Amino acid sequence: MQVLTKSFQKVAFQWPEGFYSDGIHIGLRRQKKDFGWLFSKVPAAAAGTYTTNQFQAAPTKLTKAMIDQDHQLQGLLLNSAVANSCTGQQGWDNAVQEQTWLANKLAVDPSLIGVASTGLIGAQLPMDVIKNGLPQLTPTKSDAVTYAVLTTDKQPKTICVQCELSGHLVTITGFAKGSGMIHPKMATMLGFITTDAQIAGEDLQALLSDQVDETFNQITVDGDTSTNDMVVTMANGLAENPNLTPDTADYATFAAAFHTVLGELAKQIAADGEGATKLVECNVWHAASEADGQQVAKAIVGSNLVKAAIFGEDPNWGRIISTIGATPADLDIDHVNISMNGLPLVADSLALPFDEATVKATLGQSKITIDVDLQHGDASGQAWGCDLTYNYVKINASYHT
């Protein structure tokens, strides 16, 4: 876990200098916003991380190809309802068509345009609906686009932070969608982070890839890795700060602010997991390695049995320790401590007596923190998930194919 310097602050939602967007309803979903765009008035340095699912969807592949060219992007076209995944050559052609249309609308080279889709796998995009929708998109400073990417999400996930870099005010604004099929190997949802900071594309990519590992990649809702997911970040430089390069104080400040944006979005996704009533945070302390700490934390928040127990507000530490033991992490099996919301339940791998009423009251809270002390090293790890509820089953048993 990274210790953050607090030389930045959260602020009310706003877009960084030079970024515009819109989100509208064009008929892909029944009533809700389902189509949007996001662009910078000048080309922006860009970076992305993408799902590791072998059936990577056409829009994900296309956007990755654009960013990989020269880490530049200016606009993104977004839709929900249809994932354009497992759609073959026609799906790829449709993604390219969308790219061309948006390039024409913005009068920029198509190589500066990415696309992102989320929704049902296997269906083709209704291209006539999208063609008709495109002229309706206007450049606004609203947060409407953060609604247009939602599927089973109850609410949009957004965060905005500002920091001062060498006297220049820099804004970082992120939004994300994701509620089910959440178990990132790389980036399992859609996430978009915009900033007016000045930073080279390669440095932005390194920063993103590094920080995604301990944020988006440490959340799980259901252990399933989607075909469409990506996190894309665009930095247009309009804050006019001196170019950010690693090993400078400004870079450290920016990195800490950026980490907060990724971390907060990740937690918002976990908290809005399908059917969830509780956000679960697991902190693993004194692991033999960071990989062990991360792995144990993620296994715990990913266990169906632990998740169901948390829904039942039951301090069932047996399921937690069993989950720890099922990982290949290096353990001192006689010296594991476990507490939930600060209440010690296990010391040196043995049960502690606890007061039933106190535990019940504590586990009734909407955020559950599980602390595991492995007493076996100096590393730590953190992961976020949610409880497993009747509504999770309901949502996923009735999602229409």
Added chain:
Amino acid sequence: MQVLTKSFQKVAFQWPEGFYSDGIHIGLRRQKKDFGWLFSKVPAAAAGTYTTNQFQAAPTKLTKAMIDQDHQLQGLLLNSAVANSCTGQQGWDNAVQEQTWLANKLAVDPSLIGVASTGLIGAQLPMDVIKNGLPQLTPTKSDAVTYAVLTTDKQPKTICVQCELSGHLVTITGFAKGSGMIHPKMATMLGFITTDAQIAGEDLQALLSDQVDETFNQITVDGDTSTNDMVVTMANGLAENPNLTPDTADYATFAAAFHTVLGELAKQIAADGEGATKLVECNVWHAASEADGQQVAKAIVGSNLVKAAIFGEDPNWGRIISTIGATPADLDIDHVNISMNGLPLVADSLALPFDEATVKATLGQSKITIDVDLQHGDASGQAWGCDLTYNYVKINASYHT
């Protein structure tokens, strides 16, 4: 998938020659049978496979140590309700005490006695209750012991097959428990297979270890690997068949019969998964390797999203293909075929039209078979699981700590 020769037959439940058992209620559970034994009148060749969970429970460790010595066992003491797991030195001492008591009762060396416990993790065995219960166990030919090991199981899992080996009738009788915390790395539940066949302990161990991989290790209910699980098999030789050695016709017959016993018990566990309404079988064809086939099959039956869709009787093949793509299996991503209960849904990774009414009727059945043709090799794999239901959540949100 092994092709079985049908030179054996399933018969009504009965114990092999020389095996006796009992199952009674002594007060570990409220009303149900919770305590039992199983023994052979002569020492039997024995083999076992054990959970890979790092927090292996005391009874599992003790039984493994006994079998590892010289692959001999004569008796087993069994209980449900308390797992004697994560119970430290006292838990180990209690397991050894149980072993001693049963050795005295049977007047055999303690090294011939194993113990098995299943139930809540972290609680100590009430040794006074067990001490009082022991004299009540009698040698019967009933199936009562198959009830004594149950926890959240709705019913016992049993199977009995007979074959003729060089003119000698050989019986193989298996029983198992397991409903939740089912996701074997080695053997995730309790399973006991008795036979009067004559076979060396080392050969029995090799046969068991080999066949567990494609039976018990290919079932999953919830992705959780328990601390207590093991499969133990005992062969007492009283059928007086010529000693079974590999590469003989008798051995092949016995191996096929044995495989059926393991496979049927595994399927019965999956079908009785916590809250399950449907047994799910996944067959993967034309995989690049057997490991790929097994891995893909198990990933599919293990996906919460697939399981919830099956509960909802929804032919959501997008979740199946996404699960396939999330594995590291070697794939030809443009040539995957998927069908459910014989209805083709996907050909060459693209959607096929299907008749909604036909699909609904088909998916209303209590057994769902998912066939995946990877069109990418000559290997295959098979796995079994169940649907994810409201009752799974209910059972696991209310299981008392």
